[in-house]
Amino acid sequence: MNLVATLGAAALLTALAAAVVAILASVVAIRRHGPARHDPTAVAVARRAVFAVAGLTSLAFALLWYALMTNDFAIAHVASVSSTNMRPVMKLASLWSGQPGSLLFWTWMMSLWMAAFAWFTLPKMSWGAPHALGTIGAVIASFLVALVFFASPFRLSPITPADGQGLNPLLVDPGMLIHPPFLLTGLVSTVIPFVIGATALMAGRLDNAWVRHARGWALGSFVVLSVGNILGGWWAYTVLGWGGYWGWDPVENSAILPLLPLTAFLHSVIVQERRGMLKSWNLVLVLAAFALAVFGTFNVRSGLVASVHSFAQSEVGPFFLVLLGLVVLASVALMAWRLPMLRAEYEFESLASRETGLILNTYVLVAMALVILGGTLFPVFSELFRDVRVTVGPPFYNDVVGPLLIVTLLLMALGTVLPWRRATPGLLRRRFVLPLAVTAVGLVALAVLGMRDIFALAGMAGVLLVAAVTLREYAIGTRAVRTARGVSWPAAFGALFNRDPRRYGGYLVHLGVIVMAVAVIATNVYQDRTRVLVSPGETFEAGGYEFEFHDLATRRPGVDGIEVDIVAQVTVRRDDRVVANLEPGRRFFTNFPDQPVAIVAVDGSLRRDLYLFVQGWDNERLTEIQAFVNPLQQWLWIGAGVYVAGGLLAFAPFRSRRPVEVESSAPSGAQPV
Amino acid sequence: MTRTPGPFRLVALALAALALAAGALLLAPERASAQVPPTEEQAQAIERQLLCPICTNERLDVCSIAICNDMKRIIRERLAAGSSPDDIMLFFEGRYGQKVRADLKAEGFNLWLYGWIGASVLAVAAAGSWYLLSLQRRTRPAVEGASMHQPPSGDGNETPDDAWLDEQINSGEDRES
Numbered sequence: 001m002n003l004v005a006t007l008g009a010a011a012l013l014t015a016l017a018a019a020v021v022a023i024l025a026s027v028v029a030i031r032r033h034g035p036a037r038h039d040p041t042a043v044a045v046a047r048r049a050v051f052a053v054a055g056l057t058s059l060a061f062a063l064l065w066y067a068l069m070t071n072d073f074a075i076a077h078v079a080s081v082s083s084t085n086m087r088p089v090m091k092l093a094s095l096w097s098g099q100p101g102s103l104l105f106w107t108w109m110m111s112l113w114m115a116a117f118a119w120f121t122l123p124k125m126s127w128g129a130p131h132a133l134g135t136i137g138a139v140i141a142s143f144l145v146a147l148v149f150f151a152s153p154f155r156l157s158p159i160t161p162a163d164g165q166g167l168n169p170l171l172v173d174p175g176m177l178i179h180p181p182f183l184l185t186g187l188v189s190t191v192i193p194f195v196i197g198a199t200a201l202m203a204g205r206l207d208n209a210w211v212r213h214a215r216g217w218a219l220g221s222f223v224v225l226s227v228g229n230i231l232g233g234w235w236a237y238t239v240l241g242w243g244g245y246w247g248w249d250p251v252e253n254s255a256i257l258p259l260l261p262l263t264a265f266l267h268s269v270i271v272q273e274r275r276g277m278l279k280s281w282n283l284v285l286v287l288a289a290f291a292l293a294v295f296g297t298f299n300v301r302s303g304l305v306a307s308v309h310s311f312a313q314s315e316v317g318p319f320f321l322v323l324l325g326l327v328v329l330a331s332v333a334l335m336a337w338r339l340p341m342l343r344a345e346y347e348f349e350s351l352a353s354r355e356t357g358l359i360l361n362t363y364v365l366v367a368m369a370l371v372i373l374g375g376t377l378f379p380v381f382s383e384l385f386r387d388v389r390v391t392v393g394p395p396f397y398n399d400v401v402g403p404l405l406i407v408t409l410l411l412m413a414l415g416t417v418l419p420w421r422r423a424t425p426g427l428l429r430r431r432f433v434l435p436l437a438v439t440a441v442g443l444v445a446l447a448v449l450g451m452r453d454i455f456a457l458a459g460m461a462g463v464l465l466v467a468a469v470t471l472r473e474y475a476i477g478t479r480a481v482r483t484a485r486g487v488s489w490p491a492a493f494g495a496l497f498n499r500d501p502r503r504y505g506g507y508l509v510h511l512g513v514i515v516m517a518v519a520v521i522a523t524n525v526y527q528d529r530t531r532v533l534v535s536p537g538e539t540f541e542a543g544g545y546e547f548e549f550h551d552l553a554t555r556r557p558g559v560d561g562i563e564v565d566i567v568a569q570v571t572v573r574r575d576d577r578v579v580a581n582l583e584p585g586r587r588f589f590t591n592f593p594d595q596p597v598a599i600v601a602v603d604g605s606l607r608r609d610l611y612l613f614v615q616g617w618d619n620e621r622l623t624e625i626q627a628f629v630n631p632l633q634q635w636l637w638i639g640a641g642v643y644v645a646g647g648l649l650a651f652a653p654f655r656s657r658r659p660v661e662v663e664s665s666a667p668s669g670a671q672p673v
Numbered sequence: 674m675t676r677t678p679g680p681f682r683l684v685a686l687a688l689a690a691l692a693l694a695a696g697a698l699l700l701a702p703e704r705a706s707a708q709v710p711p712t713e714e715q716a717q718a719i720e721r722q723l724l725c726p727i728c729t730n731e732r733l734d735v736c737s738i739a740i741c742n743d744m745k746r747i748i749r750e751r752l753a754a755g756s757s758p759d760d761i762m763l764f765f766e767g768r769y770g771q772k773v774r775a776d777l778k779a780e781g782f783n784l785w786l787y788g789w790i791g792a793s794v795l796a797v798a799a800a801g802s803w804y805l806l807s808l809q810r811r812t813r814p815a816v817e818g819a820s821m822h823q824p825p826s827g828d829g830n831e832t833p834d835d836a837w838l839d840e841q842i843n844s845g846e847d848r849e850s
Contacts (some may be wrong), residue, residue, distance in 0.1 A: 028770075088846055111788055121828075121833045122676060239790045241735065242731070242732060242735040243735065247730065250730075295840065351805060356805060359801065359804070359805065363797045363798070363800075363801040364797075366796075366797055367793055367797040370789075370793035370797070371790050371793055371794070374786055374789040374790060375786065375790075375794065377785045378777075378783075378785075378789075381785070383781070383784060385782065388770065388782070389770055389772040390771045390772055390774075390777060390783065391724055391771075391774060391777070392775060392777050392786070393724065393774075393775040393776060393777075394775065395722075395728070395775055395776035395777075395779050396786075398777060398827065400790055404794075419843075476842050477838065477842055480838065480841035480842045480844075481838070481841065483841070484841050496838075499837070499838050500838055529717070529734075529735070531717065572727075594727050615735070615737040616742070624737070626734075626735065656731050
C-alpha cells in the first residue's frame, strides 16, 4: 500500500464529504428558521465544514508535493510530470501541470478563497450566510467530484517505473513557477463575487449590501487575474519564440474572457452605489464572470478547441460541460425569479453624465467578451455542422477587437471627464478643450514624425485623450486638496489616494492601460522582422543593427530532463559599438526528442527589444535565424506594472475603510427560500 | 426632459475634425521599405498568413518542422514561377484544409461568425441605447437643493465616493471659470 497516495485520496474524499455537509447544514439553517433568522448552529456547522474542506485539500496538495519531492513514481501523476534529475524548484511547476495536478491546484486555491470569504466577509452578511455557504458547498463539491472520480492525482501506476517521464518541454521554464498559479488563482477567485451575487438573489437582499461585499473581492480577483494574464504574455514572449506575446489562442482567450465582465462590474458597481441604477446588470456581470471562468477550465481540460496549451486534456471535459450548463442555468433561473425586485431607483438626469460614460463602457466590454467567445467557439461549430476545421486567428481578432479596444479608450476618457448627473455646456467645454487640444497636437506631431498607419493613429488618439484627461484629474484633485488644506503638492497628491483610493487607484490602472496600449501599437505596427540563413562568421542587418553570427555552441545543463542546448553565438553591433552578445538556440529533451523548444535571446531597452531565435541549421552549420526588433516592448511590462500598482492601491484600503454592517431585518419583499 | 446637445455637437465636431486630419495624412505617400528583395518580402508575407498544418496555432513563419520548411520552399518556388499570393494560399488550403489559413475567409458558413459579431455588437448597442433612452424618459426634473442622489435604502452608512473631495474639485473649477 502506498501511504501517501492513500492518505491523499482519503483527504480528497473527506473534503467531498465536508462539502456535502456544508450543503446539508445550509439547507437545514434556511429551513429551520425562515429567511429572517437562520439557525445559528447549522450556519456554524456549514461554515466549519468550509474550513475543513480548505484544510483537507491543503493536506492533499502538501501530500502531492511530498510525493513529487520524494520521486514517488508509483503515483501515476508523479511519474508523468517529473523525473529524478529535475531540480526541486522546477518540481513546483510539475505540481500544477498536467490534468490532475492543475485540477488539484484549482480546487485547493478555490477552497482557500472560500475559507477566506467565510472567515472575513460571511460574519458581516448574516442575511445570506446559509445561502452563501450552500452555494460554496455545491461549487467546491462539483470540483471535488471531478478530482475524486475522474482525475485523481493519487491514482497508482500499474507498474512503478524506475524514473518519471519529466515535465512537458514547454513548461520547463521559470515562468511556469509564477504564471499558472496566478492565472488559476485569478480564475477561481471569480467564484466569490459569484457566490455573493447568487446569495443576494436567493436571499432576496437586492439593495447595495451585496455590492459592498462583492466589490472588494471582485477587485482582488481583477488584480490577480490581470497579473496571471500579463505573466502569460511574458511567458509566451520569452518561451514560445514567435516574437509576440499575445496570439489570440483559444486558451489565452479563455483566460482573458472572465476579466472583461469583471472589469465592467468594477465600473458599473460605482453607478449602482452612486445612483441606484444597473442592479440587474451588476448581477449579470458577476454571474457571467464565473461562468466564463468555468468555461475556460472546460476549454483547457476538454481539448474542445485545439490550442497550443492543450497539454492538459482528458476525459473530465464532459463533466465540466455539465457543470458549466448548471452554472448558467442556475444564474438565469435566479435572475428571472428576482427580476421584479430589480427595479432601479432612477434618477437619470442627462445623457451627458459620467453614468453614460461608465454604462457605455461596460457595454463595449461585454460586446468584446461576446466577440471573443464567438471567435473561440466558432471552429467547434464549423467542425460540428460541416466537418471543416478552420482557424480563427490573430487577423480576425485584430480586425474586430482592435476597433473595440480603441472605442474603449475613447469611452475611458469620456467616463473620466464627465461629471455625475449632468454636464453643463460650459463645464464640458472647460473639461474637454485642453484634452482635445493635447490630442490634436500630439497626433499632428506623430504624423509629422512619420506615423501613417490608421490603426496606430486612432489608437494613439485614444491614448492621448485618456492621458490628458487622467493627468488633468490628478492635477485638479491635487490642487483642490492643496488649496483646502494648505499642504505641499506631494502631500496633497498622496492625500488623494488616501481620500478616494478606488477612484485615484482606478485612474492609475487607466494610465497603465494606455502605456500598455502604446507598446501594443508599437510592437504590432512597427515590428521589424528579418529572417536569414547565415554561415559561421557571416553578418546580417536588421532594424539598423549589425548581427555577427560566430558559430553554434553546445551546452549541457544536465538538469530538468534537458539533453542538450544548441545555441548560436551572436554579437550585435550598432555603429561599430557592441550592443549585446546573445545566444538564441534550441533546447532538446531526453524524454521528448521530437519536441525541442526555442531558446529566445532578448536584449531589452526602453527604446526597443532585440529578439532572436534560431529556427534550425544544417550539417554545414548554415543556420536560420529570425531577428525581431520590437519597438517600445519593455513599456508593455512597465505599463503592466503601473496597472497592477493602481489595482493594488485601489484594493489595499478596502478592508480598513469598509463600513461595519448594521444588522437589519430582511428587506420588505424578501421571500422565503 | 433635459437636452444638452451643445457640448456633444462640439465634441462630435472636434472628433470629426481629427478623423479628417488623420484621413488626410493617410493620403501622404508611404515610405518604401526596400531592405528585403520584393519576392522574399512577398514570400514572408504569405508565410505569416499561413499556419503550420501539424502544430496547433503556430504561424508558418516561426515553425521549423520539416513540413513547414517544405511549405516555405514551395511558396518561393511558386512565386518564382509567377503564381499570385492568392493562388498559393488556395494551393495550401486545398492540400491541408482551411485550418492552415490564419485569417478566416468571409464566405459561406464562416459568415455565421461575422453574423454573430454583428449581432452581438448591434444587440449590445440597441439594448444600451434603449436603456439609456428609457432612463431619460423616466427622468424626474432636477430639484433645486436636492442635488445629490441619496444612496438607495440599505444601511445608509456608506460613502461610496469622497463627497468632500468632489466639492473641493468642483469649487476649484468654478473659480477657474
